[in-house]
Amino acid sequence: MAFEGKDERTRNVRVEDVAREAGVSPITVSRTLSNPDLVKPETRERVLQAVEKTGYIVNTFASSLRSGRSSLIAMFVSNIENQHVARATRGCADALENSGFHLMMAHTNYSARLEADFVGSVLPLRPAALVFTGIVQAETTRSMIRSRGMAVMEMWDHVDDPMDMLVGFSNVEGGRLMGEHLGASGFRNVAYVGRTNTAGNERLAGFREGLAAAGTEIGFLAPMDGHEPVLIDGAQALRTVMKRFPQCDAIFFSSEILAVGASLEASRLGVIDRIAIAGYGDSPIAEALPVPLTTVHVSSYEMGFRAGKMLLKHLSGETVREKVVILPNELRIRRSTARRSHN
Amino acid sequence: MAFEGKDERTRNVRVEDVAREAGVSPITVSRTLSNPDLVKPETRERVLQAVEKTGYIVNTFASSLRSGRSSLIAMFVSNIENQHVARATRGCADALENSGFHLMMAHTNYSARLEADFVGSVLPLRPAALVFTGIVQAETTRSMIRSRGMAVMEMWDHVDDPMDMLVGFSNVEGGRLMGEHLGASGFRNVAYVGRTNTAGNERLAGFREGLAAAGTEIGFLAPMDGHEPVLIDGAQALRTVMKRFPQCDAIFFSSEILAVGASLEASRLGVIDRIAIAGYGDSPIAEALPVPLTTVHVSSYEMGFRAGKMLLKHLSGETVREKVVILPNELRIRRSTARRSHN
DNA sequence: ATGAAAGCGCTAACAG
DNA sequence: CTGTTAGCGCTTTCAT
Numbered sequence: 211m212a213f214e215g216k217d218e219r220t221r222n223v224r225v226e227d228v229a230r231e232a233g234v235s236p237i238t239v240s241r242t243l244s245n246p247d248l249v250k251p252e253t254r255e256r257v258l259q260a261v262e263k264t265g266y267i268v269n270t271f272a273s274s275l276r277s278g279r280s281s282l283i284a285m286f287v288s289n290i291e292n293q294h295v296a297r298a299t300r301g302c303a304d305a306l307e308n309s310g311f312h313l314m315m316a317h318t319n320y321s322a323r324l325e326a327d328f329v330g331s332v333l334p335l336r337p338a339a340l341v342f343t344g345i346v347q348a349e350t351t352r353s354m355i356r357s358r359g360m361a362v363m364e365m366w367d368h369v370d371d372p373m374d375m376l377v378g379f380s381n382v383e384g385g386r387l388m389g390e391h392l393g394a395s396g397f398r399n400v401a402y403v404g405r406t407n408t409a410g411n412e413r414l415a416g417f418r419e420g421l422a423a424a425g426t427e428i429g430f431l432a433p434m435d436g437h438e439p440v441l442i443d444g445a446q447a448l449r450t451v452m453k454r455f456p457q458c459d460a461i462f463f464s465s466e467i468l469a470v471g472a473s474l475e476a477s478r479l480g481v482i483d484r485i486a487i488a489g490y491g492d493s494p495i496a497e498a499l500p501v502p503l504t505t506v507h508v509s510s511y512e513m514g515f516r517a518g519k520m521l522l523k524h525l526s527g528e529t530v531r532e533k534v535v536i537l538p539n540e541l542r543i544r545r546s547t548a549r550r551s552h553n
Numbered sequence: 554m555a556f557e558g559k560d561e562r563t564r565n566v567r568v569e570d571v572a573r574e575a576g577v578s579p580i581t582v583s584r585t586l587s588n589p590d591l592v593k594p595e596t597r598e599r600v601l602q603a604v605e606k607t608g609y610i611v612n613t614f615a616s617s618l619r620s621g622r623s624s625l626i627a628m629f630v631s632n633i634e635n636q637h638v639a640r641a642t643r644g645c646a647d648a649l650e651n652s653g654f655h656l657m658m659a660h661t662n663y664s665a666r667l668e669a670d671f672v673g674s675v676l677p678l679r680p681a682a683l684v685f686t687g688i689v690q691a692e693t694t695r696s697m698i699r700s701r702g703m704a705v706m707e708m709w710d711h712v713d714d715p716m717d718m719l720v721g722f723s724n725v726e727g728g729r730l731m732g733e734h735l736g737a738s739g740f741r742n743v744a745y746v747g748r749t750n751t752a753g754n755e756r757l758a759g760f761r762e763g764l765a766a767a768g769t770e771i772g773f774l775a776p777m778d779g780h781e782p783v784l785i786d787g788a789q790a791l792r793t794v795m796k797r798f799p800q801c802d803a804i805f806f807s808s809e810i811l812a813v814g815a816s817l818e819a820s821r822l823g824v825i826d827r828i829a830i831a832g833y834g835d836s837p838i839a840e841a842l843p844v845p846l847t848t849v850h851v852s853s854y855e856m857g858f859r860a861g862k863m864l865l866k867h868l869s870g871e872t873v874r875e876k877v878v879i880l881p882n883e884l885r886i887r888r889s890t891a892r893r894s895h896n
Numbered sequence: 897a898t899g900a901a902a903g904c905g906c907t908a909a910c911a912g
Numbered sequence: 913c914t915g916t917t918a919g920c921g922c923t924t925t926c927a928t
Contacts, residue, residue, distance in 0.1 A: 235916080238914060267677055270679065272907085273907070277920085289643075290646075291636065291639045293634065312659075313657060313659070315657070331653075335655065474842060494784050498813075583923060615904090616923070618905065618906085619921080620923060
């Protein structure tokens with residue numbers, strides 16, 4: 211037999227092969243690649259040449275198995291088609307660039323069940339950390355994660371009991387800013403359209419506070435707690451409000467896409483100068499609309515980026531002192547809520 | 554000493570522990586979990602109970618190392634903030650759901666250098682496949698991939714020499730459909746605004762063909778080959794065209810966001826009824842604009858989904874007969890290109 | 897249907 | 913600064 215063991219051509223190149231080529235031991239090859247400072251320059255040079263010559267690529271399965279370290283970070287994304295989520299995801303990915311970590315991505319579609327399924331399916335890969343574009347909902351998921359003692363990063367909302375690290379926004383504050391603005395601008399027949407649960411509920415509560423500070427309150431409330439809203443829902447909602455609350459002079463939509471849809475519809479119906487419209491999120495189109503949209507600016511990219519950096523710091527062994535970061539909301543006042551002459 | 558070896562509380566649960574608990578050998582535990590049919594029902598039951606009791610979770614590093622199989626798929630995303638890319642990514646993720654594969658994501662930001670870097674950084678993880686939301690540009694990257702013999706899926710464009718599998722669209726066809734439509738509608742002073750390289754160049758070539766079929770041609774060409782375009786660029790481009798090509802009666806934008814920006818600007822300037830505007834991509838907002846936008850519909854979600862399914866089929870060992878799929882483009886004719894009275 | 901032995905490829909721990 | 917030994921946890925292969 212000409213061959214011992216496997217066919218030479220299909221066998222992977224291993225540290226051993228590189229070591230032989232360079233005339234050193236396997237561990238020296240390993241050190242050269244992961245901790246070059248521990249190796250004498252000349253040796254290092256020889257090893258690197260041997261690596262080059264053999265085309266060696268380390269096998270992460272073996273190295274992670276032995277070292278107990280994982281370069282994988284599991285990211286749970288609610289809905290990547292949502293622009294804010296996409297931006298946050300990108301921010302996080304950018305923060306992790308060149309860190310040696312790799313991002314795995316799973317879509318939860320806002321479902322606690324899918325989230326739990328994915329967490330379970332990812333545990334065998336021993337991720338170094340779990341990142342969520344939201345708050346971990348199910349208690350069973352939380353305890354499953356806790357029992358494994360992995361780093362956890364939650365994002366988006368501001369909650370009092372994050373699992374570990376959190377970078378988010380205060381929806382209450384955002385809502386309040388908008389309430390104060392509309393109240394101070396003299397609007398007195400104000401409608402709220404949007405979610406009334408989770409984050410929506412907080413925006414609503416803040417909005418009420420803000421209006422109250424100006425001595426007014428919500429005159430009409432249209433809850434939209436079903437599917438993830440689309441543009442056309444905003445147009446529809448505008449018509450509903452006009453019909454059921456004819457004296458309406460301002461509408462606060464808890465989601466930007468609804469506000470954009472309503473704004474376009476209002477332009478089309480010629481009522482854009484009669485009804486103030488405000489959104490939440492500040493998408494690029496807000497500023498480009500025929501009547502630019504007043505909205506609460508949310509820095510989703512920065513949120514993701516800071517979450518990524520904080521995680522990296524934590525994973526590198528440094529103590530993260532501020533484990534919860536609440537980024538400020540900023541009101542972007544544009545023409546859609548300009549004071550009307552008849553107020 | 555009360556302890557042998559590691560502290561019992563920190564040691565991972567291994568197959569061995571489950572085996573002891575169930576009174577079987579480690580390999581039976583392994584088989585129960587990955588190939589239950591080979592195990593007698595009663596034994597299986599006992600093993601599963603032992604798994605439950607011990608909280609055992611398989612270690613993928615060990616199992617992949619031994620078996621040589623990887624559950625990782627590396628996906629290279631040009632820009633997740635682009636709605637089409639996001640949709641394609643989601644389609645692909647959905648296709649892979651419950652397949653046992655895990656998606657790793659890297660941003661290439663349309664950069665061949667970053668793409669090459671990431672491919673290199675991912676090889677140690679021995680991914681089962683590489684997926685690109687585009688065509689692999691650099692020849693060195695191509696050969697690096699080929700030498701490792703991994704499954705490759707490219708997407709988006711239609712090229713003659715894909716690395717292996719491809720799901721894409723014909724940009725030439727999309728451009729031609731639009732050219733034919735504008736030509737047949739009687740527009741005779743037509744401008745093209747957008748990319749003139751890669752995909753843009755194909756759309757442009759097709760557009761020219763389509764116009765020629767109606768006996769006309771491009772009257773003004775505004776190349777935009779710099780940064781990824783944003784809404785405001787479309788507004789800017791509209792003004793440029795109006796100034797430099799005053800007789801213009803129709804503009805084809807090779808990218809949807811430019812068309813949307815131009816449409817909104819045209820509404821604002823009151824010229825929306827004088828200049829036809831057409832886009833490429835069909836974003837949700839196209840239909841909701843004050844003057845709904847004529848555009849080429851691109852089924853990005855379906856593209857991603859089919860790519861994912863095809864990959865899965867290939868990875869399961871089935872022969873994929875059609876390795877290249879070109880999805881049809883569909884013209885969505887809306888009011889923005891309605892025939893003008895003065896034509 | 898189940899088990900014993902071996903080894904995937906690497907690096908921690910210790911030794912020199 | 914470099915090497916030796918051992919073992920991370922699993923599943924392949926072969927045996928029964």
